[in-house]
Amino acid sequence: MTAVAETPSPARAAAPARGPAEAVRWPALVAFGALLLRDARVLTRERWRFLIRTVSQPLMLVFVFTYVFPTIGQELRAFDGQASFSDILVPGVIAITMLIKGVQSVALPLVDDFGYTREIEDRIMAPLPVWAVAVEKIVAGALQGLVAVVVVFPIVALVPAEPVSLDISWGHLLAVGLLAPFVGASLGLALGTLVTPKQVPMMFSVIILPVTFLGATYFPWTQLEAIPWLQWAVLINPLVYLSEGFRMALTSLPSMPPAAIYAGLLLCGGLTAAIGLWGFRRRVLA
Amino acid sequence: MTTTPAPAGAAAATAGDAAHPADGGAPAPMIATEALTKVFPSGLRAVDGVDLTVAPGEFFGLLGPNGAGKTTIIGMLTTRVQPTAGRARVAGVDVVAQPARAKRVIGVVPQTNTLDRSLSVRENLHYHARFFAYGRRQAAERAEALLEQFRLTDKRDVLVDELSGGMAQRLMIARALMHEPAMLFLDEPTVGLDPQSRIALWELLSELNEDGQTVLLTTHYMEEADHLCDRVAIMDHGHVLAADSPAELKRTVDAEAIVRVAAPGRSEVEPPSPDQLARLRGVLAAVPGVRWAEVRDGQVECHADSARGLLPRLVTAAEEAGTGISDLSVSEPSLETVFVSLTGRELRE
Known part of the structure; x- marks a missing residue:
């Protein structure tokens, strides 16, 4: 059916590949680094927005619960009055910050990208495998x-x-501090590829709100002994492992056993990353 | 890589190679597809066994109505759509087996604005080059050069949201060219542009091609394909119906001239009745020199070997038959006519 008479004489036989990427040993790695550079540039351009979005929730939480409450005689205490609420809240707030950041910096921009702007197309055309573009989002x-x-x-x-009494165990802090942001960002990738723009408000009500409230942020997971079904149920919540991890790393309060914390972090991180990578590929390739 | 083994049905590939006898210097095709097919999960056969060959330096067009499969072909050639069957090579790279490598040799201007809204005009170019291993200085220099070439220097520091449609389109093309791709793809590049911007973009693309850039563009505007392309593949329902130079394609339409004849209605506002048109068609079809005539869009279209001396004969015949003629226009066959003759349908529905 296809009828081709002849190919006109080419104006110039262009060399197939001409850019510096041809001379580079690992062009995909260079592209990965450049994608990070691009994200860093955007972050510095939007630093005030980043700062305000980052600070507002933790500041409000800490201010109301650990400054206003005790000052007006409405103090909350934990472990039968043995621990101040700020000691409970500090690891919880740090955990929430990391998780919310994952949603803010990965999920929400991706939802817009896939839903409206399709800006992601340009980054997909960078010379690296599609999965590596998704991994860059996580990093x-x-x-x-x-x-x-x-x-x-x-x-x-x-x-x-009341002064916060920190008891830092540096080994755990390093390990949890490195794992936790990856869990947050992987969750962000998974949500970002699964949720449509219309579903964003619903995502906050159905996923983010329960996750943050039941993520062992305002209470230690060990104290949930009093409500056994809840103690089990919240184990599907990734934030529990972040909060308990930081509780273990930053305070001397009882926490979930370290093995369980690390298993939880790795499992949640691995699972959400896998869902995210799968979802990303599905949204990008036809 | 110079000679692709030609499976059955790879007519275009073989023809393309045959055009360059084995003199040792035959250029490898820039694009070579063999029986390229995409069936979407919905069951839609968007592209069905397409064989295409594009030579280096060529300006190639995929012309067809919406839904013909043009964008899906570009999607497959640019690694975004995974073929269900068949093979595709761009600049010698198998786009299915080596997508990351293929992306280094292609530049893509998609249908929608995909500029990075978080970055300035200059940064859009700069970071794109960095993705392709250009050093900081190299990227900066090339960005400035392309801003100049694409008349965007004035806007270099604004965010891309502030660009007009024409400017955004120019920036997208500049971005696609930042990493010096061997092959430039443009998907419906002039849709949504005002006529002035469209002409400007045509000039720009022609210049790029004259400088040696191989270009493949999709369009459903036949004037665009006619004006720009060295060769055009006419597509419909996932098939390539014909691929050749616009002049050659038009020659395949069995007429040198097409005369459109309008008949007077019974009053100023009333169009001629179908009976009237049918009668006029019969009269005109019998005029010597007219090969065939048909009623189309309320007019009679006469396909003739030549317009010379034909018009007076048409007028006389219509007067003698008592039907009369209210208007008459002569045109050469266009790619539109080619499309109609191939499919029996208008290009624009």
Whole structure:
């Protein structure tokens, strides 16, 4: 059916490949780094927005619960009055910050990308495999999570009326501090590829709100002994492992056993990353 | 890589190679597809066994109505759509087996604005080059050069939201060219542009091609394909119906001239009745020199070997038959006519 008479003489036989990527040993790795550079550039351009979005929730939480409450005689205490509420809240707020950052920096932009702007198309055309573009999203989100915690930490340490008593175990802090932002960013990737723009408000009501309220942020998971069904049910919540992890790393309060925390972090991170990578590929390739 | 083994049905590939006898210097095709097919999960056969060959330096057009499969072909050639069957190579790279490598040799201008809204005009180019391993200085220099070439220097520091449609389209093309791709793809590049911007874009694309850039564009505007392309593949329902130079395609339409004849209605506002048109068609079809005539869009269309001396004969015949003629226009066959003769339908529905 196809009828081709002849191919006109080419104006010039262009060399098939001409850019510097041909001379680079790992062009995909260079592209990956450049994608991170691009994200860093956007972050510095939007630094004030980033700061405000990062600080507002932790500041409000800490201010109301650990400054206003004790000051007006409405103090909350934990472990039968043995521990101040700020000691409970500090690891919880740091965990929430990392998780929310994953949603803010990975999920929400992706939802817009897939839903309206299709900006992602250009990054998909960068010379690296599609899965690597998705992994870059996780890495960039995790780095933002770390930056966010650096910003938030002074607030949670200084705002409470009663001094926060920290008991840092550096090994756990390093391990949890590296794993937690990846869990947050992977969850962000999974949500970002599964949720449509119309579903975003619903996502906040149905997923984010229960996750943050039942994520062992306002209470230690060990104290849920009193409500056994809930203690079991919240184990599907990734935030529980982040909160308990930071509780273990930052305070001397009882926490979930370390093995369970690390297993939870790895499992939640691995599962959400797998869903995210699958979802990303599904949204990008036809 | 110079000679692709030609399976049955790879007519275009073989023909393309045959055009360059084995003199050792035959250029490898820039694009070569063999029986390229895409069936979507819905069951839609968007592209059905397409064989295409595009030579280096060529300006190639895929012309067809919406839904013909043009965008799906571009999607497959640019690694975004996974073929159900068949093979595709761009600049010698198998796009299915080596997508990341294929992306290095292609530049893509998609249908919608996919500029990075978080970055300035200059940064859109700069970071794109960085993706392709350009160093910081190299990327900066190339960005400035392309901003200049695409008349965007004034806008270099604004966010892309502030660009007009024409400017955004120019920036998308500049971005696609940042990494010096061997093959430039444009999917319906002039849709939504005002006529002035469209002409400007045509000039720009022609210049790029004159400078040696191989280009493949899809369009449903036949004037666009006619004006720009060295060769055009006419597509419908996932098939390539014909692929050749616009002039050659038009020659396949069995007429040198098409005369459209309008008949007067019974009053100023009333169009001629179908009976009237049918009678006029019969009269005109019998005029010597007219090969055939048909009623189309309230007019009679006469396909003739030549317009020379034909018009007076048409007028006389219509007067003698008592039907009369109210208007008469002569045109050469266009790609539209080619499409109609191939499919029996208008290009634009």
